[in-house]
Amino acid sequence: MTHEPNSAAERAATPGKEVLRLERICLDFGNRSVLRGIDLTVQEGEVVVLIGASGSGKTSLLRCINLLNTPTSGSIVIDDDVIFQQQAGGAARAISNQEVNRIRSKTGMVFQQFNLFPHMTALQNIMEGPVTVKKEAADPVRRKAMDLLRMMGLEQHAEKYPRQLSGGQQQRVAIARAMAMQPKVMLFDEPTSALDPELVGEVMKAMVELARSGMTMVIVTHELGFAFEIADRVVFLDEGLVAEQGPPQEILLHPRHERLKSFVGRFHESADMLRPFLEAKHAETA
Amino acid sequence: MFDFSVITNNIGLLWDGLLMTLYFTAITILAGLAIGLVIGLIQLSTFRPLVLLGQIYVEFFRNIPLLVTLLWVYYAFPIFAGVNVTKFWAGFIGLSCYVGSFYAEILRAGVQSVDPGQTDAATAIGMSYGQRMRRIILPQAFRKMIPPLAGQSIIQMKNTTLLSMITVPDLLYQASYISSFTYRPMEVYTAVGVIFLIILVPLTFLSRKLEKSGAATK
Numbered sequence: 130m131t132h133e134p135n136s137a138a139e140r141a142a143t144p145g146k147e148v149l150r151l152e153r154i155c156l157d158f159g160n161r162s163v164l165r166g167i168d169l170t171v172q173e174g175e176v177v178v179l180i181g182a183s184g185s186g187k188t189s190l191l192r193c194i195n196l197l198n199t200p201t202s203g204s205i206v207i208d209d210d211v212i213f214q215q216q217a218g219g220a221a222r223a224i225s226n227q228e229v230n231r232i233r234s235k236t237g238m239v240f241q242q243f244n245l246f247p248h249m250t251a252l253q254n255i256m257e258g259p260v261t262v263k264k265e266a267a268d269p270v271r272r273k274a275m276d277l278l279r280m281m282g283l284e285q286h287a288e289k290y291p292r293q294l295s296g297g298q299q300q301r302v303a304i305a306r307a308m309a310m311q312p313k314v315m316l317f318d319e320p321t322s323a324l325d326p327e328l329v330g331e332v333m334k335a336m337v338e339l340a341r342s343g344m345t346m347v348i349v350t351h352e353l354g355f356a357f358e359i360a361d362r363v364v365f366l367d368e369g370l371v372a373e374q375g376p377p378q379e380i381l382l383h384p385r386h387e388r389l390k391s392f393v394g395r396f397h398e399s400a401d402m403l404r405p406f407l408e409a410k411h412a413e414t415a
Numbered sequence: 416m417f418d419f420s421v422i423t424n425n426i427g428l429l430w431d432g433l434l435m436t437l438y439f440t441a442i443t444i445l446a447g448l449a450i451g452l453v454i455g456l457i458q459l460s461t462f463r464p465l466v467l468l469g470q471i472y473v474e475f476f477r478n479i480p481l482l483v484t485l486l487w488v489y490y491a492f493p494i495f496a497g498v499n500v501t502k503f504w505a506g507f508i509g510l511s512c513y514v515g516s517f518y519a520e521i522l523r524a525g526v527q528s529v530d531p532g533q534t535d536a537a538t539a540i541g542m543s544y545g546q547r548m549r550r551i552i553l554p555q556a557f558r559k560m561i562p563p564l565a566g567q568s569i570i571q572m573k574n575t576t577l578l579s580m581i582t583v584p585d586l587l588y589q590a591s592y593i594s595s596f597t598y599r600p601m602e603v604y605t606a607v608g609v610i611f612l613i614i615l616v617p618l619t620f621l622s623r624k625l626e627k628s629g630a631a632t633k
Contacts, residue, residue, distance in 0.1 A: 197535055226543065234541025244536035248554050258540035261550055303536075310540055 146173045148314050148345045149194065154203035155217065156189055156369075163189045164200070165369035171314065176346045178356040178377075181366035182392060187349040190366065191316050194347065195236045196229060208235050208313045234262055237307025241319040243299040245291040251278065251302045252287040258310045270309075277305035281335055297328030301335050308339075315339065317348040321355070333359075353396045357381050365389045421599040422606045432589030433610060439506060439585065440572040446511035447571070451518025456548075458523045469519065476516035482577050485509040489581040506578045514571045521563045525556035565622030569615050586610065 149171040156164040164186045171177050179187045192198040194205065195212075202217040212232040214222035245254050255274040259265045278284045281301040291299050300320055307315060317336065321329045333355050340346055340359050350356055356363055356377060363380040365373045365388075373386040384390045422429070458469035476484065489505035492498075500508075529552050537547040579588035590607045594600035 195539055197538060230541045230543055233539065236539070238536075238539035240532060240536060242530075242532050244530070244532035246533065246536070246551055246555075248558075257550065258542075261546055262541045306536075306540070 147171070148173050148175075148208055149347070150204075150206040151190075151194070152204045153217070154190065154193055154205070155201045156186070156193060156198060157201045163369055164193070167203075167366075167369070167371055169364065169371065171345060171347060173313075173345055174343045176340045176348065176359055176361045178360040178363050179347065179349045179366060180351075180353065180356060180363060180380075180392070181372075182388075185366040186369045187366050188318055191238075191318050191347060191349050194314075194316055195233045195238060197238075207232055210235070230262070234258070234310050235313045236316055237310055237312035237314075238316045239300065239303050239307055239318065239320045241323050243291070243296070243303045243323070245299055245303055245306070247291050250288050250290055251283065251294065251305075254291070254302055255306045255309045258306065263310070274305070274309055277308055278302075280338075281305050282331075295328060296324045297331045300324065300332045304332075304335055304339070314345040314347060317346065317350070319349050319351065321350070321352060353381055353393065354400075365392070417602055417605070418599060419602055419606075421593065421597040421602050425593045425597070428589045428593055429586065429606065429610070432584060432586035435578075435584055435588075436572070436575050436586040439510065439575045439578060439583070440568075443507060443510035443514060443575070444568050444571055446507070447514035447518050450511060450515025451522055454515060454519035455522030455526070458519065459526055473516045473519050476512050477520070481509070481513050481574055482580060484513055485577055485581055502581050502583050505581055506583045510571070510575065510578070513574070514567065517567045518564065521560050521567065522556070525560035525563075526552055528559055529555045562622060562626045565618070565625070569618060569622075572615060573611065 147170055149169070151167060151169040154164050154167040154169075155162070167186075167190055169177070169190075179190065181187050189198055193200045194207070196205075200213060200215070202215045202219075204214040205212050210232045211222065212224065212229060214224075245251075246257065249257065252271070252274055255277055256267065256270050259270045259273070260267055275284060275287065278287055281304065283298060283301055283305070286294060286298060286302075291302070294302065304315075304320075320336070321332050324332060329352075333352075336346070336348070337359055346359075348356075348359065360377045362374060363377045364371055365380060365384075365386065367386070367388045373380060373384065373389050380389070381393055381396075384393050454469050454472050457465050458473070460466060485506065488509045489500060489502060492505075493500045533551055533555065534547060537551040542550070575585055576587040578585045579591065582588065584592075586607055590603045591600075594603045597603070
């Protein structure tokens with residue numbers, strides 16, 4: 130994976146249209162507060178990476194965006210459509226289920242466990258959304274689905290069932306399935322955590338390519354190296370709040386917040402452990 | 416010791432009884448599936464009163480002996496409700512409601528055994544509740560439900576013999592009728608047992624086969 134500072138800088142520099150706006154998002158599970166008032170806006174073409182310790186609310190926040198989790202209060206606007214609005218302790222804006230489903234399909238989501246439909250082939254998985262939800266004609270959808278599979282380097286696996294594919298291949302099919310709905314923003318929930326180490330790279334590569342193509346992305350990940358590579362902005366969540374955010378260089382190399390320092394520090398420690406090996410390798414190839 | 420001429424002499428009566436048994440098995444399984452689908456989905460809803468209603472239905476019919484249900488529907492219900500219930504309708508209602516409660520539980524358990532991630536994924540691409548159920552959840556749940564559904568349906572066929580208690584002329588009723596004038600209950604009831612074996616053993620094998628093919632696509 131090569132780092133191309135140009136693309137990230139360019140995207141960040143273009144003041145794009147706002148694709149996603151979250152305001153004062155709170156989420157309680159029972160009497161436990163998971164999110165305690167999160168504000169987050171994402172511009173068109175921007176890649177935002179959410180980091181934080183386990184239990185900091187990253188995944189919950191991501192699942193709130195398309196209402197897989199319903200926030201306790203706050204408001205969510207996706208591409209100028211209000212999908213959720215509820216003031217703390219006040220009235221909710223009534224939004225019909227139908228409307229929620231329509232706005233929801235403007236987001237694509239990729240899950241840690243892939244969640245492909247096991248009774249459908251890779252191709253059918255990708256076609257399911259456009260055909261069933263958007264009622265598009267099967268033939269053009271099939272062509273587009275094949276294009277997506279080709280983009281993911283999986284066209285020869287179109288007729289295979291998920292169980293016949295490796296984890297990395299399944300996750301790439303899942304990315305194609307989400308992309309088939311032509312979403313305004315792609316949400317990734319720890320997309321590489323369930324993968325065998327040797328399969329992580331192919332999924333990351335597909336995501337980097339997606340980012341370069343200008344896709345707006347929100348990614349939850351524990352892979353800080355990957356965050357550094359792909360992010361325009363890194364958001365550090367701590368105890369249900371945005372503790373610090375900024376460009377990856379700033380957040381990951383010069384953290385200010387104490388909790389972020391120790392979080393990133395652990396990552397640097399493991400990187401330091403690897404350094405002698407990497408340097409040796411470098412000397413070898415030079 | 417055995418004299419099976421009583422069987423060959425009365426084969427017509429047994430044949431009529433068998434047709435009645437098969438007829439009731441088929442229509443009560445179909446009606447039971449419809450009831451099971453409705454009650455099962457009701458139990459899976461998020462609306463508490465509906466869930467409770469579904470549970471009451473299931474526990475009611477599952478825990479009352481089928482014979483009591485049949486006798487009650489045939490003898491007691493017409494008196495309370497002031498309506499005339501024929502033995503056919505009583506048998507149909509009793510058997511369908513009974514098997515429906517078991518089917519409902521099988522459906523509920525089947526749907527709940529599908530990975531919640533499947534619902535997440537279907538919801539995330541914008542599917543409505545109906546689309547999720549029809550396209551994603553039920554097709555996966557049905558595969559898991561085939562063995563218990565087949566098992567319950569086999570039990571249902573055997574349970575139709577209780578219809579003889581409300582004088583529906585099923586296989587068992589005909590058998591007791593034949594033995595009443597031939598005085599050869601041993602031969603007659605043995606024949607009934609053999610008939611059930613001949614019909615149900617192949618079905619058991621079929622359900623095993625379906626189970627295997629279902630597991631393969633999982």
